[in-house]
Amino acid sequence: MKWFEIALVVLTLGSGLVVLLDKLVLARRRAEHAGLLDSEPVLVDYSRAFFPVLAVVLVLRSFVAEPYKIPSSSMMPNLLIGDFILVNKFSYGFRLPITNTKFIPVGEPKRGDVVVFKPPHAPDQNWIKRVVGLPGDRIGFHGDTLYINDEPLRYELIGKYEGKGRGRDMTGSTLLTEELPGRAHTVLEWVDRANPAGQGDWLVPEGHYFVMGDNRDNSEDSRFWVETNFLPEQNLRGKAFLIWLNCEDWFCKGSFDPSRIGSGIK
Structure with a gap:
């Protein structure tokens, strides 16, 4: 905020x-x-x-470190609605408050990092997605498969997903492991859905990244951004690394899952 x-x-x-x-x-x-x-x-x-x-x-x-609360299902199954997370603010350089101007460079995002950022079309908001494309990468998404530099990623079927709390509308979707180079992680897809949205090919320019949600059929990510499909480096806020609480509302009247407390973000 x-x-x-x-x-x-x-x-x-x-x-x-x-x-x-x-x-x-x-x-x-x-x-x-x-x-x-x-x-x-x-x-x-x-x-x-x-x-x-x-x-x-x-x-x-x-x-x-800065705290954030996950408001949507776009990063399910790895981040759930109501997860309170911590974001490392110096992973990608020290930045001034308010302007977000980097004044000490430290590092750059790696493929698979879960990052918090200000989307180029909504600079007053903070969003969270996973970095799948680095500068110079050719990214494709066809059917239910992610391509990086013309190579399709490997997927391992885990089974049907059972949602919890406000994410239970994803019950019945398919849970898979996506072999993202350097960072295997789980994703959700409706594999039997005809004509899935977000299809296309993109070339990531220098100084930009291609980001996607792990809930592939329910994520407003780089595939759908109209003015630009890419996240500028200067819009990064930090790297998500820890879940410190799970509570769907501020007074924990809804779903509360203590087992998620202290979980690392993969």
């Missing part, structure tokens, strides 16, 4: 400036007028109390 990020930055900078101004000017004046102005202003008192907390939260959230 960009408004939260903006508010956090503004409050941190504002309280920090108040504390600095008090140290350089106001405290000296209070000392010079001891007995008259010896009480600390309320604004200074609150700023001194909240600035360290705000600063720590800002640093951790901007440069270390």
